[in-house]
Amino acid sequence: MDSYALEMLDITKRFPGVLALDNVTFRVKPGTVHALMGENGAGKSTLMKCLFGIYKEDAGTILLQGKETHFHGSADALEAGVSMIHQELSNVPERSVADNIWLGREPKNKFGLLDHKKMLQDTANLLRRVEMDVDPRQRMGGLSISKQQACEIAKAVSYDAKVVVMDEPTSSLTDNEVEHLFKIIRNLRSQNVAVIYISHKMEEIFQIADMVSVMRDGQMVGTYGVDELTNDKLISLMVGRDSTQRFPEVESRIGDVCLKVEHLSAMNPRSFQDVSFELHKGEILGVGGLVGAQRTELVEAIFGIRGIAVGRIEINGKNFSKLTPKLAIDNGLGMITEDRRGSGIFPLLNITNNTAMASLGEYRNKLKMLRHKEIEVECRRYNEALRTKTPTMETLIQNLSGGNQQKVIISRWLMTVPDILIMDEPTRGIDVGAKLEIYTIMANLVKEGKAILMVSSEMPELIGMSHRVMVLCEGKMTGILDSGDITQENIMRLATQFS
Amino acid sequence: MARNNTEKNDVLSTWASMRKLASKYTTWVTFVLLILLLSILTKGAALRWQSIRNLLIQESVRAFAALGVGMIIITKGIDLSIGYVVCLCSSIAASFAQNPNYSSAIYSGHSFPLFVPILAGIVAGGLFGLFNGWLVAYGKLPPFIATLGSMSIAKGLQLIYTKAAVVGSLNQNYKNISQGSVGPLPNLIIYVIIAAIIVWVLLNHTRQGTNFYAIGGNPQAARVSGINVERDLMLVYTYAGLLYGVAGVLLSSRLGLANSLTANGMELDAIAAVTVGGVSQSGGVGTVGGMMIGVFTMGLINYGMTFLAIDSYYQQLVKGFIIIVAVFFDMKKYARRA
Numbered sequence: 001m002d003s004y005a006l007e008m009l010d011i012t013k014r015f016p017g018v019l020a021l022d023n024v025t026f027r028v029k030p031g032t033v034h035a036l037m038g039e040n041g042a043g044k045s046t047l048m049k050c051l052f053g054i055y056k057e058d059a060g061t062i063l064l065q066g067k068e069t070h071f072h073g074s075a076d077a078l079e080a081g082v083s084m085i086h087q088e089l090s091n092v093p094e095r096s097v098a099d100n101i102w103l104g105r106e107p108k109n110k111f112g113l114l115d116h117k118k119m120l121q122d123t124a125n126l127l128r129r130v131e132m133d134v135d136p137r138q139r140m141g142g143l144s145i146s147k148q149q150a151c152e153i154a155k156a157v158s159y160d161a162k163v164v165v166m167d168e169p170t171s172s173l174t175d176n177e178v179e180h181l182f183k184i185i186r187n188l189r190s191q192n193v194a195v196i197y198i199s200h201k202m203e204e205i206f207q208i209a210d211m212v213s214v215m216r217d218g219q220m221v222g223t224y225g226v227d228e229l230t231n232d233k234l235i236s237l238m239v240g241r242d243s244t245q246r247f248p249e250v251e252s253r254i255g256d257v258c259l260k261v262e263h264l265s266a267m268n269p270r271s272f273q274d275v276s277f278e279l280h281k282g283e284i285l286g287v288g289g290l291v292g293a294q295r296t297e298l299v300e301a302i303f304g305i306r307g308i309a310v311g312r313i314e315i316n317g318k319n320f321s322k323l324t325p326k327l328a329i330d331n332g333l334g335m336i337t338e339d340r341r342g343s344g345i346f347p348l349l350n351i352t353n354n355t356a357m358a359s360l361g362e363y364r365n366k367l368k369m370l371r372h373k374e375i376e377v378e379c380r381r382y383n384e385a386l387r388t389k390t391p392t393m394e395t396l397i398q399n400l401s402g403g404n405q406q407k408v409i410i411s412r413w414l415m416t417v418p419d420i421l422i423m424d425e426p427t428r429g430i431d432v433g434a435k436l437e438i439y440t441i442m443a444n445l446v447k448e449g450k451a452i453l454m455v456s457s458e459m460p461e462l463i464g465m466s467h468r469v470m471v472l473c474e475g476k477m478t479g480i481l482d483s484g485d486i487t488q489e490n491i492m493r494l495a496t497q498f499s
Numbered sequence: 500m501a502r503n504n505t506e507k508n509d510v511l512s513t514w515a516s517m518r519k520l521a522s523k524y525t526t527w528v529t530f531v532l533l534i535l536l537l538s539i540l541t542k543g544a545a546l547r548w549q550s551i552r553n554l555l556i557q558e559s560v561r562a563f564a565a566l567g568v569g570m571i572i573i574t575k576g577i578d579l580s581i582g583y584v585v586c587l588c589s590s591i592a593a594s595f596a597q598n599p600n601y602s603s604a605i606y607s608g609h610s611f612p613l614f615v616p617i618l619a620g621i622v623a624g625g626l627f628g629l630f631n632g633w634l635v636a637y638g639k640l641p642p643f644i645a646t647l648g649s650m651s652i653a654k655g656l657q658l659i660y661t662k663a664a665v666v667g668s669l670n671q672n673y674k675n676i677s678q679g680s681v682g683p684l685p686n687l688i689i690y691v692i693i694a695a696i697i698v699w700v701l702l703n704h705t706r707q708g709t710n711f712y713a714i715g716g717n718p719q720a721a722r723v724s725g726i727n728v729e730r731d732l733m734l735v736y737t738y739a740g741l742l743y744g745v746a747g748v749l750l751s752s753r754l755g756l757a758n759s760l761t762a763n764g765m766e767l768d769a770i771a772a773v774t775v776g777g778v779s780q781s782g783g784v785g786t787v788g789g790m791m792i793g794v795f796t797m798g799l800i801n802y803g804m805t806f807l808a809i810d811s812y813y814q815q816l817v818k819g820f821i822i823i824v825a826v827f828f829d830m831k832k833y834a835r836r837a
Contacts, residue, residue, distance in 0.1 A: 151749075324727075343717070372704070
């Protein structure tokens, strides 16, 4: 019983400016369900990415059944019996269940053609092993999410799985489907498979896990038997730390309400529902919650990027039931999106153009021609004020560091002279020094009377910068914490209310 | 040791900056090298004003198509309908410019003032562009498919309109539009210069033009920045359509006729030319200067090979290779850094 299915020993991984994994040791026994817990950014996914060879660890060894291993991607790992069941499914929806399971290693007959009969038979056997009732000829895309997931597990089993990693597997399942998934997991356990179970949902952990390992700030806090733990103890293990990051003093006068959201619901019933709040001038309102809490969806709807089913948005006293980004900008909103590469930068344009893009309309002469001189002067002024480090204003933005790209994007929005700035993960992927600079910029903005709505997954940031914190859990607002009540424990409690 | 290193770095950085410069001006360098090569091979004969003038006239109509599709490719789109849209426009325009006493004229017995054929051709192009733009922007069709469909529609309309006959016997006033010249400069060249300046102003000095680059570079970010992506996409195809309309008018005016073979294959020539001119298929990159250089580079290659009496079969071959090489380097240059 002393042998481990998987051992990750002294794994260290460093990103520019961040120590993502600090000497992490993680051991999993066969025939156990081992939960891996931690806040967003604690290092769980980085650790798993090192396991699958998506990241190369800087130091440390990985042993699979006692033998040193290095995988080069998930296909490679799958061959060795280590598989990952993702939050997002990665199958080919237009092909059958059998095709999907045997993709790339289809059985052939003696003529070298596909042996459909064997394929269907093997699939049927396999599905029986995971107690799945699905026709192998069924089109994958036509199955429910939970059945598709089960098919992925079946696929893992077909590779003689030794370790199966499940990353938030229940995030889109109903209660009944969760029950079925747990049955499959227990089944795997009885076949001596090690299951690494990553989830934020406390209740599930106590239901299914045998062992729990907790990570925090890139370090392994410890590994416990599930019977040694309680809900509260687990939370305190996950958050229990003093904030090491420093934040500037946020001194501002809280003024009148400038943004009022009432009973806002998304088109998609699984997204945010019935959210109401008020944002005041000179205030930073933090928005906290776990992955999947629908925070980004909410703020993008307020900016008009996503549609709204019902509800009302009031900006500076004006009412809107339908918004577009253009309308939002014209009414004093600005939006720094979460995905800087995907919806922030124009990679092949220079700093000036990237900065000016949202306010070109304000810089035209009578003939509707752009006033290039003035645009250049203004872009330079904003970027200098934020201390964007760039060789020239003509440098392509893709050649700057993440922190400097972010400053260019903040400049873009400051140039529109907004009253309200929505910042979705304002310091994601930015090194520590630049983070502090961004915090200082934010503090100065609210001092000038602007309001900031800040979505953040980083607990210290949320606590250090916000006047109040609104917490979402599974699309519902579970509370707004006033400055005195903003603690990690309170936020975590509200963020996990429904789990 | 340390000094040695810095020297090495200096050399490396000079080399790197030279390469950077070269890659920035590839199209121009290629163009100049081609001219030099040609003048050496023909001992200067190819570069007489008369020859250059012919080359310019030859390529001018294509330049309009290139300006149009160049803008479209900047928004990360494509247009396959160019050839047949130009063909349709040239036929429509020509039908209003036929001699009234010509018995097979489409509007036999009628004579129209000069502005009618010009306007008809340009409006037809604009409408087709609007149609393409609507399909791409609001119909959400991939540009390749949308314009593949409209290409066939344009061809069909042309055949129906002309009953597959040649639209000939055009009046002299109409032919004079393109056949005259102002001093040493042929009219056609003047038109190209005017169109290039208009497109240049649009792309460089208006919000609209900047939006095109933004949409091609990152449509999501463009939307977040308050750009009406759908409207702008529809407009870019419409502008291109208007340019194709002008090309159609000028082509029938220059040839003195229009038929179903007019401008066939022009889409590929135009796309190839702007690609050679540095307009990237990955969107968001390209200049008017580059587009024009691209057109004349392709023209120069054709013309040079003809001048050197190289079999036209080989010309086709060489052209194909040049397009592939141009796109190959383009893809390397702008390949997303993974």
